[in-house]
Amino acid sequence: MELPMQYTEKMKELLGEDYLKYLGSFEESRYFGLRTNTLKLQPEDLKDKKVFSLTPVPWCREGFYYIEGERPAKHPYYHAGLYYLQEPSAMSPGAVLPIEPGDRVLDICAAPGGKSTHLGARLQGEGLLVANDISVGRAKALLKNIELFGIRNSVVMSETPNKLGERFQGFFDKILIDAPCSGEGMFRKEPDMVKSWNEEMLSFCQKEQTKILESCAHMLRPGGMMLYSTCTFAVEENEKSIENFLKSHPEFSLLPIVKEYGFVDGVNEFNQCARLYPHRLKGEGHFLALMLKGGEAQRVVLTGEAEEGERDLAPFFEFANKTLQTKFVGTYKIFGDSLYLLPKEMPAMKGLRILRTGWQLGTIKKGRFEPSQAFAMGLSKGDVMNASDFPLQDERVIRYLKGETVEADGKDGWTLVCVDGYPLGWAKRQAGRLKNKYAVRWKWE
Template identity: 40%
Template structure:
């Protein structure tokens, strides 16, 4: 690949080792990576049995260097998420805690969201937002497969969320849309779209997003700002703008083997506490991340809580089903049309919010029954609590292809598992397991 001349001239001026950066981009090979899902049953053990060759990744507790197939057992069951290694640093810096209220404001396709969900252990509330509908759909699918029971996926412009979540969140992650210079090595389209003006144009949008984010942050809340670009205009200069215009302080980031922000590229003290990853110095692509503390007064409003809103018949049907297939988390039962959801207890009213996931999707209400959802199967964390039918790898391949499976028994709804790995629900009737793997997700496994 050939880098734009204006890009080279810019960084030859800014960097003493610019030629090493250019060589890494033009001749280097992108590093594949993935993360293991700590929410899943026997995750480490199942990785050792069914996982690919791997070595530890540098910036995430459950991160690995290696490549997983999207048609593999572990990927289908949500045990792994493919992610570029340097991108794992963002949620690691965020360090979300169980019980908190956390917003991933620019969340698609879901790498940061799923990592945050693992940190939160399904306790508290995680809101994952994406402005573009198609990308929001991909985000929702990844959150579902990950088994995050405490996550709501929304589809809004950042400023539209403010009225619903004013002064609400303990932590907000803004992995901002950027010029993508850090991804040049793996994305030639980013090179083709880059101009000298791209960083400045992106900076305007980044400021708008951050202004909305701060309105949704509690006093003493944490803001994580990150980009996948090298551009000072989108990194040190954005942090300088924040500190100069809002009651914000820059917090140190304690991670080894990283580079740091350049104070000479901004205008405030403390920029050395931010972190940079360079493809010629670190494993992975280019990234920038800053951890900030908000000291202003929040404008939290008393928001209405979501209340149970299901009729008696649905309540009766759910009570009957949950005797065999219980919900794996606490929450509020809410019915939207014929869909039954378990909304996280700390969620505000969802009235007026465009969402793709309202928490954990439990199932579809039909005449005289509720069909349990694929999302419910993915959220199972203790297989011993469910009626399980164990599949061989060959039977699993038939299942994800949409075929029926022959197994002696007449147990009704059953959780299908490969060893300790839940892969979905089936209905066992007189020795035949009817296939309820979602039609839109079916594939030929490897």
């Protein structure tokens, strides 16, 4: 691979005697990874299924390497949301930020959702995940991955960091900034990124990083933690961005990141930060800085959404009485034709560009309720009265994912279709046939 001369000179200065080892990493194959969805199963359970050749990613409890040539994206378990395909080093931010169930968490540059799904799974259904991306198009991909993972307690939006900073002052316990960057750490994985690299891009990215850090500083509560990450090696976008931020925000301080698994110190005096290099570990390049906001720990309360009257919800409760074993308690809200179950920590969202508010249960039209794909993915087999559970090797699994009608015995009515006990979507059973209700936009191709 031909690298820009300006870039190679900077890397020689940065790496010193390690530079030739770094260059040697371009001759090695890249690594492929997937991360277990712990809302649905544990990592050891996924490995025990032996559907892929999995070896652990040491810095991420949920992560595995798989062998190039295997196709986990073309597998029913992918459609069941059992894992997310993710470059191994990119798993580090979600592993390092100390998420606890019940936290209010913001992922401000979230698309396509790798880190958001990691954070959402670690919340284990408690607290709130706000996943934002300024690009509406990219936010749609983020939304699909949030729904595929079965994350119930999330809000997906597409807003500017500045507007969010004005609305959510002091609201979040944890914030992840996976900042836009020049992508130097991904040159091996995505060689086309080399063509767009230049000094002007570095300058542009640093300015954007400064704006995002400033907005997030206002949104983090005292006592909260913020993780800043990039997939670049440029000191200007990493340590320099952090240095400038800390100078203007003395209430923030760096927390040490343990240097294991090939992680190394940040440059200069920023040894509490972590750098990941492809010649030191099995992954691509990354930078991590974990910060604590000083002050007395406190939580602000922002006014939430009002609950809808039961009259509007009657079609849903009729469906629930016939279909669900589990009763889901909480605040229900109708937006347009869609019914949502809102997270307990839900703040007011009026005036913001929202793609999804909480768990979308389905639509109510002409007095009838139709369950959504997101509703199915957030359930377990035990939550419903009627399920058609097919073993992995059953040819009906793929046929269902392709949108076909399949045969299955059982009681007529709404049925949750599963593979090995894990939900795939809805069908409506009639006379031994399942009328397919799998989301058209998700169909197997």
